[in-house]
Amino acid sequence: MEGDGEEGREPALLWPTTVEELVILQESLGQAEEEMWKPPARPLLVAGCFLCFSRGRRGPGHAGEAGWAAAALVQSGRLLGAGVARGVASVPYEPGLLALREGSLLEEAIRRLPDRPELLLVDATGRDHPRGAGLALHLGAKLGLPSVGVTRNPLLACGRPPGEPRGSLSALWLGGSVVAYWVRTQEGKAPLVAHAGWRTEPEAAAELLLALSPRYRTPEPLRQARRLAREARALEGSRGGRD
Template sequence: MSGPGDADDPAWAAAVVMDGRRVIGRCVLDGRASAPFVPGMLALRLGPLLEVLIRRLAPRPDVVLLDATGRDHPRRAGLALHFGATEDLPTVGVTHRPLLAEGAWPSDKPGATSPLTIGTDHVATWVRTKPGTRPLVVHAGWRTDPDTAVEVVTASLVDHRTPEPLRVAREAARRARAGQ
């Protein structure tokens, strides 16, 4: 089954390197999707563009946050895991909803967590970033574990629900798409 999105669709990607609240590196690219959208196969569609992006980014980040899953995936290997393995960089995925995993939301206190599991395997973690808002799903990727992934995400929160590096990169990609 495929979804919306064909091979060769236009695509935009952005990445930033941050030191605290300060952006110290930025790269924005436009390119083409390498494959059609197929659920569970995002690495084939966007992986090549992200590979070029991260290799042009300076300085090289210590850890990469991606809008992607890790082990909460039909093959237990989402884009956050694939990308980290190909680039030999620690990775953490951040999504708004789990893909397959299940688990109760954490309490409404910022920093509260609760596990997301597939069967008995802890594959991701709900993280409450702001009271009264939906928690984020934090995915351990390559060379990270669930606790480290949560630490990375909570350390990168500033004034928004989304980790600051992801928020700034998404904003840059949106501006590039709009031609600004």
């Protein structure tokens, strides 16, 4: 990524290679007290990142399957850049340990963007996590960027569903604190969860998710990243690669 400035200097974090290492790091990140980021009153340069795996998979995910990660750089609804990376999952999927499986590949895709984003949108949880540090938060900390997680459902947090009109919100609670919000991004569509991530408050996460979803249920940076990842998978399959 170009344009790494003083404000966006990255902390010296490595991706753990064992469950024990990851748990220790997640506990540290979950307890870290960082100054909260406030979105500026102008269109943001946002990177959505998404990872898809081989077709025909069974179960939640196993070690050794091929994955395609993509990052889409979007501003005011326009795609300004893309980064794609291919790799292999070294571990099976386990709730709360997604960073072991996806973290390094998503980082590689983001680093292939032409410019440094101001915000990360990640297909993962943040504070809604057993140790308060899901992959959306972890990836933001790794890159020194504010981050927001977006998922279809909460991981551990609980709360009532939002109202039907677009823009309806409902808090999701974990351990006595609001860690995320249900957000109705489009009337007549199922709501999404906006997760507080690295240096972001739950309320800001909800506002950003809604602002980045003017036409579709899924925010535009994540829509573009999902499309790019799936196109990369399909292209390799058409060339006879592992798919």
